[in-house]
Amino acid sequence: MILPEPIFIVDDEIHIRRFLGLLVRQLGATRIVEAASGDQALELFARERPGLVLLDINMPGRSGIETLREIRTLDAEVPVVMLTSLTSRQIIEETMSSGADSFIRKDTPSQEIIRILKELLTPASLENEAP
Amino acid sequence: MSSVTRQGPATARPPTSKARACGGDTAYGSTHPFPDKVLSSRAISEQLRGRRVLVVDDDRVNRRILSGILQSAGYVPVDAASGEEALEHYDKTRPHLVLLDVEMAGIDGFATCRTLKSTFGDASAPVIFITARNSPEDVAEGLEAGGSDYLPKPFRPREVLARIKSHLHNQFLADQQKQLVAQLSAANAAKNKFVGMAAHDLRNPLASIRGLSEFLRDSNLPADQRELVELIYGASQSMLDLVNELLDVATIEAGELRLDPQPCNFADLLRGCAFLQNIQAAKKRSRITLPDDTGAPTALMDVAKMRQVVDNLLSNAIKYSPPGSEITVAYHPEAGSAGFAVRDQGPGIPDHERDRLFRDFGRLSAKPTGGESSTGLGLAICRKIVDAHRGTITAENLPAGGCEFSVRLPALPWP
Numbered sequence: 099m100i101l102p103e104p105i106f107i108v109d110d111e112i113h114i115r116r117f118l119g120l121l122v123r124q125l126g127a128t129r130i131v132e133a134a135s136g137d138q139a140l141e142l143f144a145r146e147r148p149g150l151v152l153l154d155i156n157m158p159g160r161s162g163i164e165t166l167r168e169i170r171t172l173d174a175e176v177p178v179v180m181l182t183s184l185t186s187r188q189i190i191e192e193t194m195s196s197g198a199d200s201f202i203r204k205d206t207p208s209q210e211i212i213r214i215l216k217e218l219l220t221p222a223s224l225e226n227e228a229p
Numbered sequence: 230m231s232s233v234t235r236q237g238p239a240t241a242r243p244p245t246s247k248a249r250a251c252g253g254d255t256a257y258g259s260t261h262p263f264p265d266k267v268l269s270s271r272a273i274s275e276q277l278r279g280r281r282v283l284v285v286d287d288d289r290v291n292r293r294i295l296s297g298i299l300q301s302a303g304y305v306p307v308d309a310a311s312g313e314e315a316l317e318h319y320d321k322t323r324p325h326l327v328l329l330d331v332e333m334a335g336i337d338g339f340a341t342c343r344t345l346k347s348t349f350g351d352a353s354a355p356v357i358f359i360t361a362r363n364s365p366e367d368v369a370e371g372l373e374a375g376g377s378d379y380l381p382k383p384f385r386p387r388e389v390l391a392r393i394k395s396h397l398h399n400q401f402l403a404d405q406q407k408q409l410v411a412q413l414s415a416a417n418a419a420k421n422k423f424v425g426m427a428a429h430d431l432r433n434p435l436a437s438i439r440g441l442s443e444f445l446r447d448s449n450l451p452a453d454q455r456e457l458v459e460l461i462y463g464a465s466q467s468m469l470d471l472v473n474e475l476l477d478v479a480t481i482e483a484g485e486l487r488l489d490p491q492p493c494n495f496a497d498l499l500r501g502c503a504f505l506q507n508i509q510a511a512k513k514r515s516r517i518t519l520p521d522d523t524g525a526p527t528a529l530m531d532v533a534k535m536r537q538v539v540d541n542l543l544s545n546a547i548k549y550s551p552p553g554s555e556i557t558v559a560y561h562p563e564a565g566s567a568g569f570a571v572r573d574q575g576p577g578i579p580d581h582e583r584d585r586l587f588r589d590f591g592r593l594s595a596k597p598t599g600g601e602s603s604t605g606l607g608l609a610i611c612r613k614i615v616d617a618h619r620g621t622i623t624a625e626n627l628p629a630g631g632c633e634f635s636v637r638l639p640a641l642p643w644p
Binding site: 111113114116117120121183184204205206208 | 429432433434435436437438439440441443444469473476
């Protein structure tokens with residue numbers, strides 16, 4: 099499948115970035131940009147617009163939700179998938195109301211993560227999201 | 230400390246069960262509120278010195294005599310000349326015990342006691358009636374009004390003091406128990422928080438170990454290395470399961486299990502779960518079969534939580550039945566409850582292991598038949614979730630072999 103590139107992977111933990119990097123490569127991605135903090139992600143965002151952002155919620159410094167709100171002032175369209183380590187109703191509601199398109203718990207099995215990303219990136223769902 | 234300071238024949242004596250339960254310096258630390266030995270009568274008196282006793286009597290001479298007796302024993306008397314005054318003084322001085330005359334102008338002793346108990350509740354001080362009205366009917370009325378004891382006039386000072394001491398000591402012990410319960414609850418809450426945090430922080434790295442080893446496993450590795458990677462993958466998966474279940478237990482124990490109840494038909498729930506579990510079952514040539522949907526009851530439930538229960542019961546049934554088994558499901562459309570049952574072809578549950586079945590880490594002697602792993606927390610979590618729904622979960626051995634796990638939730642409408 100054709101992925102909108104580049105893909106930003108924002109997480110303070112390198113093992114998560116590498117793991118997700120391998121996953122999206124399996125989906126066909128070739129250009130992956132990693133950021134280890136929200137600030138770093140926003141710096142990169144100023145230089146280049148991604149086609150998909152995978153964004154950790156719980157990061158030291160600027161949190162994922164703050165970063166997401168910042169991203170949304172710059173780009174209302176880019177699909178953003180939040181990465182969480184727990185899924186409380188409160189977190190899901192807060193992420194969704196801050197403009198996230200989806201969220202993935204990090205211990206979700208690989209095949210399930212791939213399915214969620216595919217579903218999010220199929221043209222039909224992109225059309226639905228267009229204003 | 231207790232074993233060091235205790236001297237003479239006491240050290241030679243084997244510890245009584247009481248001493249074991251109370252001698253808590255090593256188990257609970259030095260703040261443990263229980264004394265480490267049974268106190269002597271004199272030591273108890275010392276401990277109760279300075280307790281405030283409210284003396285309520287409309288006779289000034291009686292008050293003075295009682296106050297003198299109380300002072301001689303180290304208590305601090307507080308006077309009240311009527312029921313009304315007693316209630317007022319009680320609120321201000323918060324005495325540890327009340328000596329209450331019955332026949333007084335204004336509200337009498339019984340009424341005073343009833344007001345006291347209804348106003349200040351369980352925390353109120355024990356009341357001892359001290360009165361010339363002492364027919365058995367009077368005594369009964371006094372005790373029913375909430376009094377703890379009843380003393381006849383004319384009284385004997387020794388008896389008055391002995392009874393006061395007994396009630397104050399009981400109250401002291403009850404306070405200690407309350408303090409202990411509060412301390413233990415706080416310690417338990419701290420433990421739950423710790424387990425929750427530890428489990429939570431382990432989850433991400435474990436997920437990465439599993440995910441990365443999965444990639445490695447699927448790459449072009451020599452067979453011997455592939456086997457090692459497979460082991461890493463399997464071990465990280467088991468650890469992740471354990472961590473997730475520990476997190477569930479910690480959340481539930483911390484009282485943070487919030488249900489989002491909505492009506493759901495058990496056939497819909499079971500169908501979804503059975504589809505996924507059948508993939509696992511197929512690896513052992515086993516199969517889950519569902520009955521006809523008709524008669525499947527509907528109940529109010531937190532669907533995600535109840536799915537966890539169903540998944541657990543189905544995967545257990547597969548796990549403990551021999552390969553090639555048939556797992557069957559039945560619905561319980563009984564009056565007053567709604568539920569389902571899962572029947573396996575496993576070894577059943579030995580009677581002597583029954584009480585461990587739904588407990589944390591209550592692993593039994595039965596082993597998974599296909600090398601699957603078990604954390605010993607699954608059924609404990611099931612029970613906690615079902616309890617939160619005000620339902621029941623039970624296990625019965627079937628006469629023809631195998632075991633049946635039943636879940637019953639309150640039928641609609643929810644009480």
